[in-house]
Amino acid sequence: MPLPSPIPALAILLLATQLTGTALAAPLAAPDAPPPPAGADAALLALDAQARAGDAQAQLDLADAYGDIPFDRPADVARASAWYRLAAATPDPVLRRQACAALGTLEAGGMGWPENVTAALPWYRCAADLGDVQSQxxxxxxxxxxxxxxxxxxxxxxxxxxxxxxxxxxxxxxxxxxxxxxxxxxxxxxxxxxxxxxxxxxxxxxxxxxxxxxxxxxxxxIGLAAQSQDPATVKPAPKPVPGQPRKPPAAVGADGLRLIQQRLRDLGYLLGPADGRLGARTANAILAYEVAHPVIWDETAPPPDGWPSRDLLARLSRP
Missing domain, CATH: 1.25.40 (Serine Threonine Protein Phosphatase 5, Tetratricopeptide repeat)
Incomplete structure (x- = not known):
């Protein structure tokens, strides 16, 4: 079961909002939200200050920063969950849709959070009703x-x-x-x-x-998690390796990774930007695609691992 929400009062308020269909009057300030980690850089601290002041876009961006964990940093889904819940209470339908979709993915086993599909359902419905195709x-x-x-x-x-x-x-x-x-x-x-x-x-x-x-x-x-962001129920997700680079291999490059990300977005495997940045969501989306579309591997070939490769780029570039 997922860890208890850091802000249960907000969860209750949001549930009432969803049931009544009435949006909150203004974004919520968050002076008591989880603090940033020790050693956070200046950009993250500045974003945290904006989010605490009630800036819904900053709350969503901060949650994304915690939720899209790079290979070389420990996951912090508790912080991501707290900020997504705050962003989901905004009256802005676009930001609310994005936050609800992210919470659905998180509760369904994405981002390293324990799987709880029952808890994911209301968030998926929130995002689906607001037009999010992945949640639909x-x-x-x-x-x-x-x-x-x-x-x-x-x-x-x-x-x-x-x-x-x-x-x-x-x-x-x-x-x-x-x-x-x-x-x-x-x-x-x-x-x-x-x-x-x-x-x-x-x-x-x-x-x-x-x-x-x-x-x-x-x-x-085909497995819910495998088709959204985390293929943990089909095959173990890539394990974080300290010091593993966040940049794609030179054979693929940032432009190649952006193409991979865009194709995975088009096919429904990736929820996120095609930004050429190698984070956990992109790695999990690659692994989900590889599991669903296996190639013929010989005995010496490595199994699918969620890593962008020239072979993957070639497969996804075909018309």
Whole structure:
């Protein structure tokens, strides 16, 4: 179970806000929020001061700074959770959507926080209702697989459709899988074709199988965390290594990493900016993609590890 919230009163206030649909009148100041870590640099201290004064954007940025843990710094998801909760209470719908989506990911096992899908549900709903396509997809996946909610194909399809209409390619692939499960191969082929045309390699493979007349594979869950930000339920996430560089390898470079990040965003694996910065979210998104789209490895090849490589860049650059 996750650690207790550092600000339970705020959580109660936010829950009341969600239930009534009434936004708070003004951003919340946070004089009693968790302090920054010892040795924090001047930029982080300045951001902390803005956040404590009630600047909702600063609260969200500060939470992101704690939540997107680089390889060479210990995770501090407790601080991230506290600041995300404060940012989620802002009346600004864009900032609230981003904070709710991040809290859903965090509670579902992202960022190193213990998995608690039940706690993730209201945050995903908050973000989904505000138009966040990744949260819409995650809700579809929960109802598709029956994760801590009764399996409900109708709700799964509805949430997948909303995510697909918002541009999330992976949602088209899942709609195709649902159609195939319902023995509607024509609809499955159409949906797989749409996803494949937008760069989804797994959908292209499924479409080729359908055209060959091959049998439908056994439907198996793909794992909520694996398709959002943390693949811990499928394969251990990359372990932080002290001193490991935060920059991508020279063979990929910052431009290559930005392309990898953008493609992972397009496919629904990465929630965050394509900034050429190698943090835990990017590493987990790479690992989730590698687990879902395995290549043929020989005995000497390393297993998927979440590290940007020239091979990954080439795979994601294909039309």
């Amino acid at each position: 997809f995650n809700l579809g996946l929960l109802y598709d697989e029956g994760v801590d909610v009764p399996a409900d194909a109708a709700q799964a399809k509805a949430w997948y459709r909303r995510a697909a209409e918002g541009g999330l390619v992976l949602a088209l692939e899942r709609l195709g899988a649902l159609a195939e499960r319902d023995h509607d191969r024509d609809a499955a082929a159409r949906l797989y074709g749409e996803a494949a045309a937008k760069g989804d390699l797994a959908a292209a493979q499924a479409l080729a199988r359908l055209k060959r007349g091959g049998p439908s594979p056994q439907v198996a869950g």
